[in-house]
Structure formats: structure tokens, C-alpha cells
Amino acid sequence: MFKLIGAVMVIVAAGLAGMALANAYARRPKELRQMRSALQMLETEIAYTATLLPDAFSQISLRCEQAVARLFDRAAAELKKMSGCTAREAWEAGINEYSVGTALTESDLSILRNLGNSLGVSDQTDQVKHLHLAMEQLKATVEKAEEEATRNVKLWNYLGFLGGLMVVLILY
Amino acid sequence: MPDSCLRSSVEKPVQEVLPVLPGNIRRLLDRLPETFLEQVEEIRLRQGRPLALGLARKDVFVSNDGNITGSASEAYLVTPADIDRLVQVISNSSLYALEEELKNGFLTLPGGHRVGVSGRAVMEKGKVKTLKHLSCFNIRISKEIIGAADAVLTHLVDRNRSTIYHTILVSPPRCGKTTLLRDLIRQISNGAPGSGLSGFTVGVVDERSEIAACYRGIPQRDVGMRTDVLDGCPKAEGMMLLLRVMGPQVIATDEIGRQGDIAALEEVMNAGVKVLATVHGSSIAELADRPSLAYLFRLRMVERFVILSRSRGVGTIEEIIDGKSL
Numbered sequence: 001m002f003k004l005i006g007a008v009m010v011i012v013a014a015g016l017a018g019m020a021l022a023n024a025y026a027r028r029p030k031e032l033r034q035m036r037s038a039l040q041m042l043e044t045e046i047a048y049t050a051t052l053l054p055d056a057f058s059q060i061s062l063r064c065e066q067a068v069a070r071l072f073d074r075a076a077a078e079l080k081k082m083s084g085c086t087a088r089e090a091w092e093a094g095i096n097e098y099s100v101g102t103a104l105t106e107s108d109l110s111i112l113r114n115l116g117n118s119l120g121v122s123d124q125t126d127q128v129k130h131l132h133l134a135m136e137q138l139k140a141t142v143e144k145a146e147e148e149a150t151r152n153v154k155l156w157n158y159l160g161f162l163g164g165l166m167v168v169l170i171l172y
Numbered sequence: 173m174p175d176s177c178l179r180s181s182v183e184k185p186v187q188e189v190l191p192v193l194p195g196n197i198r199r200l201l202d203r204l205p206e207t208f209l210e211q212v213e214e215i216r217l218r219q220g221r222p223l224a225l226g227l228a229r230k231d232v233f234v235s236n237d238g239n240i241t242g243s244a245s246e247a248y249l250v251t252p253a254d255i256d257r258l259v260q261v262i263s264n265s266s267l268y269a270l271e272e273e274l275k276n277g278f279l280t281l282p283g284g285h286r287v288g289v290s291g292r293a294v295m296e297k298g299k300v301k302t303l304k305h306l307s308c309f310n311i312r313i314s315k316e317i318i319g320a321a322d323a324v325l326t327h328l329v330d331r332n333r334s335t336i337y338h339t340i341l342v343s344p345p346r347c348g349k350t351t352l353l354r355d356l357i358r359q360i361s362n363g364a365p366g367s368g369l370s371g372f373t374v375g376v377v378d379e380r381s382e383i384a385a386c387y388r389g390i391p392q393r394d395v396g397m398r399t400d401v402l403d404g405c406p407k408a409e410g411m412m413l414l415l416r417v418m419g420p421q422v423i424a425t426d427e428i429g430r431q432g433d434i435a436a437l438e439e440v441m442n443a444g445v446k447v448l449a450t451v452h453g454s455s456i457a458e459l460a461d462r463p464s465l466a467y468l469f470r471l472r473m474v475e476r477f478v479i480l481s482r483s484r485g486v487g488t489i490e491e492i493i494d495g496k497s498l
Contacts, residue, residue, distance in 0.1 A: 050269040079265055084195055086257060087265035120265035121256075123302055127268045 007172065011164035018160015025152040027103035029145040034065040035104075035112070036138040038072065043131045046124060053087055053120045054079040057094075071098035071112075091116035111137045185313050186212055188283035192311075194257040197223060200248060203238030212313060219255045219307040222247030226310075228486070259306055262287055272404070274303040276380070284385025284392035286312045314385055316393050320348070320487060321355035326367045327492045328356070328476055334368065336360060336422065338441060338473055338495070341450040342459060343480035348487030349450045350382050350426060352480065354393055356448060357383065357424050361396025372446075374399045375420030377410030383426055408432035411440055424448040431464045441473045455479065456493060469498065 038060055045056035057076035061069040075094035078085055095112055102109075115134040118127070186209050190198050193215070200223070201209065214226030222233040222244050232240045233247035241247055262279060263270050273279040278288045291306035328336050339356075343349035363371035378384050378401055384391035386403040395401065400418045402410045407425050414420055423440050425433075428449045440447055451459065456477060459465045468474065477493040 046268055050266075050271075052264045052266040052269055054264060054266075056266075084191070084198075084257065084261055086260040090265070120260065120263070121267055123271060123304070124268040 003172070007168040010168050011161060014164025014167065015161040018156045018158070018163070021160070022153045022156035024103045025145075025149045025156065028105070028108075029142050029149055031067060031103050032108060032138055032142045032145055034068045036135050036142065038064040038068045039115075039131055039135050039138070043128055043135075046127050046131070050124065067102065068098070071095060074098075087120035088116045091119055108138075108141055111141070184210060185283070185285070185315055186210060189215065189281065189285050189311055189313055192258065192261045192281060194254040194261075197248075197250075197254060200234050200236075200238045204234070204240065208240070214313065215311040217250045217254065217258060217309045217311075219250055219252055221250060223250055255307060255309075258309060262309075271302045274306075275300055276404075277303070278380070280381045280385055280387055280392075281311075282387050282392065284314045284316070284381075284387065286314065286380075286382065286385070288312065314382075314393075315351065317348075317351050317355060317487075318358070318394065319355065320352050321359055324352065324478055324489060324492065325356065325359055325364055325369070328478075329367050329369050330475075331368055334370070336369070336372070336446050336448070337475035338447045339449075339476040339478065340428075340447075340474050341478045341480060342453050342456070343450065344454050344482075345452065346486070347480045347482050349480055352478075352487060353424065353426060353448065353450050354383050354395060357399060358394050358396040360422055360448070361398040371396075371398050372421040373419065374422045374424055374448075375411075375414035375418050376401045377405055377407050377414060377423070377425040378403050379405060379407050379410065379426065383424070408436040411436040415440055415443055415445060420445055422446040422448055426450050427452060429462070429464060434464045434468050437468070438471060438473070441471075447474070454481065456498065472496070472498075 041060045041063060042056060045051040045059065051059070054076050057072045057079065061072035061076060064072065071094040073094075074097045075090045078090035078093050079087065092113065095109055095116070099109055111134055115130060118130040120127075184206075190201060193201070197217075211227055212225045213228060214231075216224040216226060216231070224231050224233055232242060233244060235241040235246045236248050259267065262281060270279055274289065277290060278286050280286055288310040289303060289306055290308045291303045294301045294304055328339050330337050341349050341353055357374055357376060359367075360369065360372050361374045363369055374396060376383055376395060376399055378386065381403055383393070384395045384399075384401040384403065385393045386401060389403060391399075391401050400414065400420065402414055405413065407428060408430070411423055411425060414423060423445050426449070428434065428437060428451055437447055437449065451465065453459045456479070460469055472495065474495045476495060478489060479491040479493070481488050481490045483490065
């Protein structure tokens with residue numbers, strides 16, 4: 001009896017672990033796309049209305065998806081403190097907050113970090129160029145992430161359960 | 173003639189400026205005695221060169237340990253990192269939003285202090301499009317002096333018609349002409365019962381954001397409750413615009429001199445609106461040598477000229493001349 005309960009628990013645990021992994025694969029392209037559309041909003045704010053960066057960040061944080069909003073919210077708060085912090089430092093603080101619990105990988109985040117080096121320090125055309133670069137890089141990453149997702153989501157969904165089942169069979 | 177020496181009524185305007193400076197420079201300045209800091213008129217930062225403070229009659233350097241020094245070898249040298257941080261803070265991390273300001277070479281801080289900027293000019297069709305590689309900064313601490321115009325105002329009121337005279341303030345640079353103009357605007361706008369003046373609607377064309385020191389369109393200086401400020405607009409165009417749409421009784425502007433300004437001024441006076449303006453110069457004779465101003469004299473419409481100097485301190489009123497007597 002105990003053996004049976006144990007076996008069920010192993011299978012369920014392994015299955016859930018597999019699903020969590022699969023979920024991360026599925027979430028990554030989605031979050032990348034959300035980030036890209038947030039950058040698109042930033043481009044509009046900068047190129048068309050020349051909104052000041054702190055204000056642009058707060059507005060975007062209200063309009064974009066919740067996960068991405070944390071980044072912009074934090075960066076806006078840092079800039080509005082008027083503690084003499086630069087846009088790069090504020091952006092970095094935003095990324096650090098965002099990186100907790102995100103499905104984005106370190107290499108995805110480095111695209112954003114690179115963008116931070118040029119935010120707010122040059123004229124409109126230059127800002128737009130840097131934003132386009134980051135958006136292009138995100139776009140390429142989205143494609144790759146989608147491929148990986150189609151391969152891995154199913155794989156991990158099954159592999160978890162099957163792995164659990166195998167462990168059970170071996171031990172039983 | 174009245175003799176007035178201007179004293180700042182705003183407490184420690186320099187404290188409003190310190191927060192924009194990079195942390196290490198702020199710490200150096202914090203070590204200076206407060207009484208000294210209050211005399212500072214300008215803070216100059218030039219990349220790779222000594223940090224300088226402009227006082228009324230000379231300038232001094234600040235040393236690495238936060239003391240005043242006259243020798244450049246002991247002075248703190250401004251680093252590229254200082255300049256980067258300064259640019260970020262004064263531009264609100266949004267340099268791209270300041271192209272127009274950079275084209276004019278200055279921007280305004282909250283509190284109305286002006287930062288003059290220079291670097292490399294980017295040209296487009298023979299005109300300055302913007303500046304890049306910013307490397308030299310002059311932060312001018314703006315002092316508002318409430319009551320600066322008390323002594324002059326009575327001489328500018330036309331008691332018979334209960335209005336003011338068309339007035340031109342004549343002064344060399346840094347003699348307090350903008351400060352005087354600002355306080356005149358405030359008193360004319362609010363009304364000055366002591367001088368028998370009720371409040372007038374005043375339109376101000378503030379081409380270089382010096383009079384009202386607007387920050388994002390909001391005056392940072394007290395320019396009176398009936399005052400409309402057109403910020404950053406060329407004077408001649410601005411005067412016509414205000415005349416057409418804001419129904420002013422008085423139009424005030426700073427530093428007239430070009431032909432177009434004079435023509436606009438003439439139009440304003442012909443429209444029955446009173447004029448209050450300043451001009452660079454030290455005497456009437458000197459002004460008369462400038463063709464555009466000579467034309468203004470020939471019109472014989474300006475009723476009062478106020479001549480300023482620094483002979484007994486900033487804002488000394490040398491003479492008030494009746495235009496009709498010229």
C-alpha cells in the first residue's frame with residue numbers, strides 16, 4: 001500500500017517538474033515578445049513625443065504586460081528619486097528586479113543590459129537606432145525560443161511523467 | 173536719483189543647484205563655508221580642467237580637499253565621468269528631449285537656474301542643429317530679488333492716466349537688469365498700491381527663459397498673478413503673438429536690439445499696449461550709435477529710460493531719463 005502511494009507521489013512529482021520546465025520554455029517567447037512591444041512603446045515615446053525618460057518609463061509600466069511592467073516601474077522610481085543616478089544605473093536596477101522569476105535567460109537579459117548603456121544619452125535618431133537594434137535582437141531570439149519551445153514543451157511534458165514512471169518501474 | 177543695492181531675498185539659491193552636481197563635486201562644495209557658497213554666482217565645469225566658481229568680481233578654483241585656491245595646479249580637475257553624470261542629471265536622463273535647448277546652448281533647471289552648455293556643434297543646412305560631445309558647462313545661479321523695483325517703479329507710473337510709461341532699461345551685462353525687469357513685471361502684474369498702480373495683464377516674451385525661468389512651461393520665478401509667459405519664443409514673433417491672442421495691457425521682453433525687435437515694439441506701442449524692455453548698453457549716447465535703436469529714438473515713443481550700472485553694487489540705478497526730454 002505504502003509502496004503504491006510512494007510510486008504515485010514519485011510519478012506526480014516528476015510529472016510536475018517536467019511541466020514546470022516545459023512551462024518555462026513556453027513562457028520565454030511570450031515574455032520576449034512582451035518585452036519587444038514594450039521597447040516599441042519606448043521608441044514611440046522617444047521618437048514622436050520626446051517624453052522625458054522617467055515619465056516614459058512610468059507610462060509604459062502602466063500600459064504593458066505585468067511581468068515587464070516591473071522593470072519599467074522600478075527604473076522610473078530610481079530616476080525620479082533624483083539621487084543623481086544615471087539612466088543606465090536605473091535600467092540596471094529595473095533588470096535586476098525583473099530577472100527574478102522571469103523565463104528569460106541570461107543572454108536575453110544581456111540584450112537589455114546593452115541597451116541600457118545608450119538610453120537617454122544621445123539624440124533622437126541615435127536612440128531610435130539603439131532601440132531598433134535591441135528589438136531586432138529580441139526578434140531573432142523570439143524565433144529561436146519558439147523553435148525550442150515547440151521541441152521542448154511536449155518533450156518535457158511527457159519526459160517528466162515517463163521519467164517518474166521509469167524510476168517507479170525500476171524500484172518497484 | 174534713487175540708489176538701491178540688490179540683495180537676494182531667496183534663501184540660499186545655491187542649495188537648489190547642488191543636487192544636480194556629480195556626488196564627488198557636491199561633496200567638495202559642501203565643505204566650503206556657507207557664507208562663501210552664497211556669494212557664488214556661477215559654477216563652471218570644463219572637462220579635464222579645474223572646477224571653477226565665479227564670484228562677483230573674480231573666479232576661484234576648488235582644490236581636491238575642498239578648499240578655495242587660486243592656483244590651477246592644486247585644483248580639482250573635472251573628469252569625463254563627472255561630465256557624463258552631470259549631463260544625465262541636468263537632462264533628466266533624456267538628452268533626446270533637449271535638442272531645441274541644445275541648439276540654443278542652454279537649458280533651465282528646476283528653480284530657474286540656467287546652465288550654459290558648449291561642445292561640438294552639429295550643423296544642418298548651415299545652422300546649428302544640436303550640440304554633441306558636451307564638455308563645458310556654466311551653471312548660473314539665478315537670484316530672485318523681491319522688491320528690487322521698489323525704488324524705480326514710482327518713476328515709471330503715469331499717475332494722470334493711471335498706467336505705466338513705455339520704459340526701456342539700459343544696462344551693461346550683469347548689472348541686475350533682468351532681476352529688475354522681473355520685479356517690475358511682478359509689481360505691475362500684481363498691482364502696487366504704494367505707487368498708485370492697480371494690476372495689469374502682462375505678457376512676457378521670454379526668449380531665453382531668463383525672466384520667468386520656466387521649467388516645462390511653468391514659471392519658476394514670481395512674475396505676478398496677471399502675467400502670461402511665452403517661453404523660448406523669438407521676441408519679435410512672440411510680441412505679435414501675445415498681442416493678438418492674450419490681450420495684454422503691458423508687454424515685457426528682455427534684450428531687444430535687432431531690427432525686427434524694434435519693428436515689433438513699434439507695432440505694440442501703436443496698438444496702445446505699454447512696453448517694458450531691456451537693452452544692452454551703458455548710456456543713451458552709446459545706444460544712439462546703433463542704427464536699429466537710433467530709429468527707436470527717432471520715434472520718440474519711449475517715455476522712460478532707466479540706466480543701470482554696478483558702480484555702487486549690482487543694480488545701481490544711475491539715472492532715470494524722461495524720453496520726451498531727449
